[in-house]
Amino acid sequence: MKIVQSFWSGNLTDFRNSYGWLSYKYNWMSWLLSCHQLVKYHKEVELYTDRFGYEILITKLQLPYTKVHVILDDLNDYHKDLWAISKIKVYEMQNEPFLHIDGDVFVWESLENKFKDAALITQNLEITADCYIKMWNEISPNLSYMPIEIENYHKHTKNFACNMGVVGGNDIDFFKEYTKRSIDFVDKNRSSLPENNFHNFNLFFEQVLFYQFAKIQNKEINFLFDEVFDDGEYIGFAEFQEVPDKTYLHLLGVYKRNPHVCKAMEVYIMKNYPESYSKITRLINEAEGNQNEIEFLTKKKVDELISDFDLELRNNVSTSDNYLLKRDLYTEGLPRYLQRLLLNKEDFNIVLLDGFEQVFTTLDDQELSFLEIKELNSVSRKYDLDDLDEVILSEISEGIGYFDLIAKMYTHFDDDSQEAKNDFLMLINRMLTNYIVFKIIAIYK
Incomplete structure (x- = not known):
């Protein structure tokens, strides 16, 4: 079972685009940590991206993916806010068992070992309560087409969706049919749906449709977490202080904009992947035209700094x-x-x-x-x-x-x-x- 990730720039080729993070630097740090942790525990980790993603993630940051597919520029006629379309396209391309892992997910164990025999896998089930209902009430009047699965959801909006920070499995036929329906759902509504609805629309043509289609097909879904979460109420997915005892983090939603969570991620990278961290800081210095970041960290330098601090603590010297x-x-x-x-x-x-x-x-x-x-x-x-x-x-x-x-x-x-x-x-x-x-x-x- 191979691991895949997808990065699509949405034709936003400014290195300083934050992609929903507190700052653009944390977006790139997230990709760095996600890739390194996946490669540490899995043999095959492949990236699907566009030319801009290749330039940053591979040419400049030199992330250690085992294979890279530069094919997502073909999606540039889609609106930039339809970010999940790249994920759907990557699911569609798979012809063997796979797990797709989002770039804001970090693991400290093999996911392949857990799910090698599972037909369908997602992170967890979530209740489509207040947040989903509010978004759907804004989106649904503008839709010119609903697949049957979404019509079922429309009748009972307080239902379920699958969080797809992790998604995949062995049932490739299911994914071929699901992605066909998802792309069709998007394509038939691109001209009727206002652009300010596109961002929230992602949740429905990816997560809601996945659950509803699996339900109609009578397919069992395996979950990384058995707990069912209310939408927007994910607690316990950002505790860097608990890894590696905690083996899975997902900086979804508000975690991306929490300065203390972002800082914890940065410090973890500085300590554990200092050479890669230095590559990011050099890019930041180029973008900002200054030297306000730590630019030349190595594992040896990190060890020296920690040793110096330990001596200062013991000798009460600051x-x-x-x-x-x-x-x-x-x-x-x-x-x-x-x-x-x-x-x-x-x-x-x-x-x-x-x-x-x-x-x-x-x-x-x-x-x-x-x-x-x-x-x-x-x-x-x-x-x-x-x-x-x-x-x-x-x-x-x-x-x-x-x-x-x-x-x-x-x-x-x-x-x-x-x-x-x-x-x-x-x-x-x-x-x-x-x-x-x-x-x-x-x-x-």
Whole structure:
């Protein structure tokens, strides 16, 4: 079962086009990480793209696809907002078992091994509730043609669709028929549907139609996740701090525009694929005409920066030279390290990091405070403080061992029952994890 991806520029050949991301640089970083992770766990990973995609992803970024098909320029008579049409065309081209993986999906295991015998596969089932209904009510009056499958949906709009961040399987005949219906659905409505409906129309000629056609054909769909999600309410798909224990991330929807999620993706790439990251930063520097990005990272340089930061932490020395970069590289992966230490009941040292300041404000005559945490080449983060935060961070301020911290925290706790103490300990551990994720503290053995 081969892995395929598709990138179609929609004839938007500006390197700085964001394609729905917070910034254009995160779009290209997403493709970099998605490809590298797929190649790491699969033998065949093929890219279908147009000439512009080839120029950026292959010629300039040199992503390690095993095969590249430059054939999607033929779609340029479609409106740029009909982005799913390229995916449909790529499904149609497949003549052997396949999995299509979106460019905002990242894996830390083989998907082929999970689904090599499955006829049809998608990421998960989702309820077409409020968001879908609102979009459909705007689209449907303008349609001049509905396939029978969509007529069924039209009668019962609170139904289901398949999230197709991952889609594929062994039933090639199904995909030939499904893609024929999907392309027909698009082509027969291109002249009647207003352009401002095109973007949302993608969900219906791809995801809704897939589910409805499989239902009519009485085909079983296998899902990567058994949980059924409400449309627009995907939680748990962007936690870089949990990989590789979490083996699948999908930065769909609002995650693409969340600066902290985007920054976490960037730091993961910096640490794990520094040479590839440097290729992107050189392109950014060319596009922006400046040198505000880290341009020459290597694995050796990353290791040196992390080692320097570790020594600075242990010796209570802080230097401004590359501090935020070193902090980011050091703390990436640290939440998982914390969980291993806690699981093994090992002691460790906890220190406050630099790079943030406490801000005081007043709301409704109540004094509040938060930490404003600096980010490298990104907006600052905000962490709201409550009374327990104040106590914990005060205890950590001079550096402290974990066991000593817990002992001191128990002195602030009145309930002596073991169950209450266990709950309190779990709360403290969750807060320590959050402090690491927000780059407020670091730990070391």
